[in-house]
Amino acid sequence: MSASLAPECNDVKERYDTCFLKWYSEKYLRGSATTDECEPLFKQYKTCLSKALKERGIDQMLEEARADNKENDAEYLRPSGR
Amino acid sequence: MRLFTSTHTFDYSWEEVSTNNWRKYCPWNDKASHVLAVDTLSRSFDPATHLLRTERLITCRQAAPSWLKPFLAGREESLVYEVSYVDPVAKRVTMCSQNLTMSEFLTCAEKVVYTPATGDGGGAGRTRFEQEARITALCGGWAKVRQKIEEFSVERFGQNAARGREGFERVLAMSRQVFREQREREAAGAGA
Numbered sequence: 001m002s003a004s005l006a007p008e009c010n011d012v013k014e015r016y017d018t019c020f021l022k023w024y025s026e027k028y029l030r031g032s033a034t035t036d037e038c039e040p041l042f043k044q045y046k047t048c049l050s051k052a053l054k055e056r057g058i059d060q061m062l063e064e065a066r067a068d069n070k071e072n073d074a075e076y077l078r079p080s081g082r
Numbered sequence: 083m084r085l086f087t088s089t090h091t092f093d094y095s096w097e098e099v100s101t102n103n104w105r106k107y108c109p110w111n112d113k114a115s116h117v118l119a120v121d122t123l124s125r126s127f128d129p130a131t132h133l134l135r136t137e138r139l140i141t142c143r144q145a146a147p148s149w150l151k152p153f154l155a156g157r158e159e160s161l162v163y164e165v166s167y168v169d170p171v172a173k174r175v176t177m178c179s180q181n182l183t184m185s186e187f188l189t190c191a192e193k194v195v196y197t198p199a200t201g202d203g204g205g206a207g208r209t210r211f212e213q214e215a216r217i218t219a220l221c222g223g224w225a226k227v228r229q230k231i232e233e234f235s236v237e238r239f240g241q242n243a244a245r246g247r248e249g250f251e252r253v254l255a256m257s258r259q260v261f262r263e264q265r266e267r268e269a270a271g272a273g274a
Contacts, residue, residue, distance in 0.1 A: 003119045005141045009121075021101065021105065034129055046124075058139070
C-alpha cells in the first residue's frame with residue numbers, strides 16, 4: 001500500500017487500507033455488503049490526517065476543489081444505465 | 083484548451099482491475115516513484131444504490147519544468163484531488179481528478195473510466211480503460227505562452243499516461259501471482 005503524506009498516520013492508514021481492500025473484494029463487489037465495515041478504522045485515520053491537512057493549509061485547497069467537483073457528483077452519484 | 087485521450091484494454095477482469103486500482107501506486111508499481119503518498123479523504127457507501135464514492139489526495143514529487151519553478155513558491159510537492167465513483171451493478175469505475183497545486187497557471191481535469199470490454203476486443207476477463215484529460219493554461223493575454231505551456235503539458239501527460247499503464251500492468255500481474263500462490267498454499271495445507 002502507499003504511504004500517507006503524514007508519516008504519523010501511516011500505521012492507522014495501513015490498517016484501514018487492508019480492511020478496505022478485503023471488504024471491497026470479498027463483500028462489496030460480490031453484492032453482499034450492507035454497511036461499510038471499515039468505517040471505525042477510517043474515523044481513526046481521518047482524525048490523524050485532518051490535523052496534518054490543516055497544518056499544511058491543504059484543507060482550504062480541498063474546499064475549492066470539492067466545489068469544482070459538484071457537477072461530477074451530480075452526474076455519477078445517480079445509478080445510470082440500469 | 084488541449085484535449086488528450088487514450089484507450090487501452092487490460093487482460094484482466096473488471097473485478098481484478100477495479101480492486102487493484104486502489105493499490106495502483108503500491109511498491110509493486112515500479113513506474114510510480116514520483117507518487118509519494120495516496121490518502122483517502124472520505125469514503126461513502128450507499129447500501130440502497132450500492133454506489134461507492136471515494137475522495138483521495140495524491141501527493142507527487144514536483145515535476146514542473148525548471149523555468150516554472152520560480153513561480154511555485156518553493157513548494158516541493160504537487161497535489162492531485164481525485165473523486166471516484168464505483169457502480170458494482172453496472173460494473174463501472176469513474177475517476178475524476180484535478181490538480182490542486184499550480185492551478186493558477188494550469189488546470190488539468192482528467193477522467194478515467196473502467197468498464198468490462200465488449201465487442202471485438204471483449205470476451206470474459208478483459209477490461210476497457212478510457213482516459214480523457216483537458217489541459218488549460220491560464221496566463222493572462224499571452225496566447226503564445228499559453229499555447230506553449232499547453233503543448234508541453236499534453237506531451238508530458240501522454241508520456242506519463244503510458245508509464246502509468248505499464249506500472250498498473252505490473253501491479254495486476256503481481257496481484258494475480260500472489261493470489262495464485264496463496265491458493266496453492268491453502269490447497270497444499272488442506273491436502274496435508
